[in-house]
Amino acid sequence: MSSLSLPQKRFYRQRAHSNPIADHCFNYPRTPDEMDWSKYYPEKMLDSNIKAEVDIVDIGCGYGGLLLTLSPMFPNNLIVGMEIRVKVSDYVMDRIAALRCQHPGIYQNIACLRTNAMKYFPNYFKKGQLKKIFFLYPDPHFKKAKHKWRIVNHNLLAEYAYALTEGGLVYTVTDVNDLHVWMVQHFTEHALFEIVPQEETKKDPIIEKLYSSSEEGQKVSRNNGNKFLAVFRR
Structure with a gap:
């Protein structure tokens, strides 16, 4: 592949599901202060208008569709996608x-x-560092015994709240109503989050991009599936 050629997704195919509880080989910083972001954003680190730390995160970024959508919308912010599947993350990096x-x-x-992200999220982000977190079409883990694998649960919400600045937003979209109900329940029951009213979300320019910016969202659209949105404020 030449340096100017876009990667072809068929060479990066991988199983749709990954066990987040299993042991994987990851390199991760011991603390956020040890995280060197400069190698991921070498050109932006030279821009005096850019704060030299990530403040927007797409957890489970898949093939990177949302990252490409957000890039021109937030040119002065650093945005990172976190993906557990090795071939999928390789594709996004090459893309x-x-x-x-x-x-x-x-x-x-x-x-x-x-x-x-379920294990190492706090290793990357300091208190109040993030402005936005996205969960687009996360794995629903349908079986009750696997609900503990869901990326939104009581323990993880404390970590997300710690990393979010006050007023920071969490965006969730899923095509599974049961998961939507689960996420809304967990966020609204948590003392540090409140749901953003629908009339307010309608004014958010990001919202219309969330339904189909990701590859999973496009697939749901092709299949005429339902899409359930909820936004929460720290």
Whole structure:
């Protein structure tokens, strides 16, 4: 593949599900202060208008569709996608690298990490660092015995709240009503989150992009599936 060629997804196919509880080989910082973001955003780190730390996160970023959508919307923010599947994260990294070559000066504010957010999220982000967190079409883990694998649960909400600044937002979209009810219940029952009223979300320019920016969202649209949205404020 030449430096200007976009990667072909068929060479990066992988199982849709990954066990987040299993042991995987990951390199991760011991603390957020040890995380070197400069290698992920080398051009942006030279820009005096950019704060040199990530403040927008797409957890379970899949093939990176949302990252590409957010990049021009937030040119002065650093955005990272976190993905546990090795081939999928490789695809996103190669895709971003190719797009940077094809469009100099663009897509410099997005990057992808292969990591397990359920285990290592606090290793990357300091208290109050984040402004936005996205969960688009997370694995529903249908079986009751596997509900503990869901990326939204009581223990993890404390970690998300710690990393979010006051007023920071969490966006969730799923095509599974049971998971939507689960996420709404867990967020609204948590003392540090409140649901954002629908009339307020309608004014948010991000909302219309969430339904189909990701590959999973596009698949749901092709299948005429339902999409359930909820936004929560720290």
